[in-house]
Amino acid sequence: MPTARDPRPRSQQIAAELRADIMAGDLPPGQQLLSTGELSEKYDASGATIQNALGILKSEGYLEGRPGKGVFVRPNQQQTITPADYATPAAAGQPYAWITAAAERGQRGAYRLLDVAEVPAPVQVAAAFSVEAGSPVIRRAQLGTLDDEPVELVHTYYPADLARGTALAVKRLIKGGSPAVLAGLGLEPASFEDVISTRPPTSEEFVALELPTEVPILRTFRVAVAASGRPVECQVMVKAGHRHEVRYRWPS
Known part of the structure; x- marks a missing residue:
C-alpha cells in the first residue's frame, strides 16, 4: 500500500511545522529562528520556499523580521x-x-x-x-x-x-x-x-x-x-x- 503524502505546497508544510512549534511553546516568544540557510538544510527546501513559509507566518502574526538581526517569534501569540x-x-x-x-x-x-x-x-x-x-x-x-x-x-x-x-x-x-x-x-x-x-x-x-x-x-x-x-x-x-x-x- 503506497504511503500517503501531504499534498500541500512545501512552504505550507514548513509553515505548519513552525506554527505547531510556536503554539506548543517549543519556539517561545522572543525566540530567534534559525537562519534561512539553516532552515533550508533542516527542511531540505530551497531558500525561496523557506522565505514563503516565513511570509505565511508573518502575515498570520506569528513572526516578525528585525532588520539586521533576523526573524523572531512575536510575543502574545495565543x-x-x-x-x-x-x-x-x-x-x-x-x-x-x-x-x-x-x-x-x-x-x-x-x-x-x-x-x-x-x-x-x-x-x-x-x-x-x-x-x-x-x-x-x-x-x-x-x-x-x-x-x-x-x-x-x-x-x-x-x-x-x-x-x-x-x-x-x-x-x-x-x-x-x-x-x-x-x-x-x-x-x-x-x-x-x-x-x-x-x-x-x-x-x-x-x-x-x-x-x-x-x-x-x-x-x-x-x-x-x-x-x-x-x-x-x-x-x-x-x-x-x-x-x-x-x-x-x-x-x-
Whole structure:
C-alpha cells in the first residue's frame, strides 16, 4: 500500500511545522529562528520556499523580521480562554467580566455593538430553545477587540418573550454584559453547554476578524440554562483559530 503524502505546497508544510512549534511553546516568544540557510538544510527546501513559509507566518502574526538581526517569534501569540471565568455576572457598575480579565492581562478589551434585531431563529438556536425553526428571537451581534484588534465575533440569541422590553432588545451596549441583565430578571445562568468546532471562515467572519489568510475559525456554540431548567441564552462565538485556545478544568 503506497504511503500517503501531504499534498500541500512545501512552504505550507514548513509553515505548519513552525506554527505547531510556536503554539506548543517549543519556539517561545522572543525566540530567534534559525537562519534561512539553516532552515533550508533542516527542511531540505530551497531558500525561496523557506522565505514563503516565513511570509505565511508573518502575515498570520506569528513572526516578525528585525532588520539586521533576523526573524523572531512575536510575543502574545495565543489567547487562552477559560469559559467559566466569564459566566458570573459583574458586580453593579462594573464592566463585563471579559473586559475585566483583559485589563488584568494588561490588555484593553472592548465590545462594539453591530446590531440588535428580532430575527428568525436558526435551526441550532431553535432546537436549544425548543421552538420551531424560524420563530422570532432577539439577536445581538457584537465584535470584541483587544487593544483595538478584532478578536471575536459574537451573535447572541434570546427567546423573544424573555428579551422584549429589556435591555437585551435595545441597541445599546449593556453595562456588565448580558449576565447582569439575566441575573436582574431572576434568570441567572446556572449551567452551560459548549459545543466547539472549527471550520473555514465565512465572508462575514473573514472581514470582521481581519483574517490574514483563510485560517480556520474556532466556533463555540454555547447554551446557558437557568436554575429553573429554561435555556435563556444561545451564543455563537467565532475567533481566529490560530490565535486562540480553550482551557477547561475538572472539577470546575
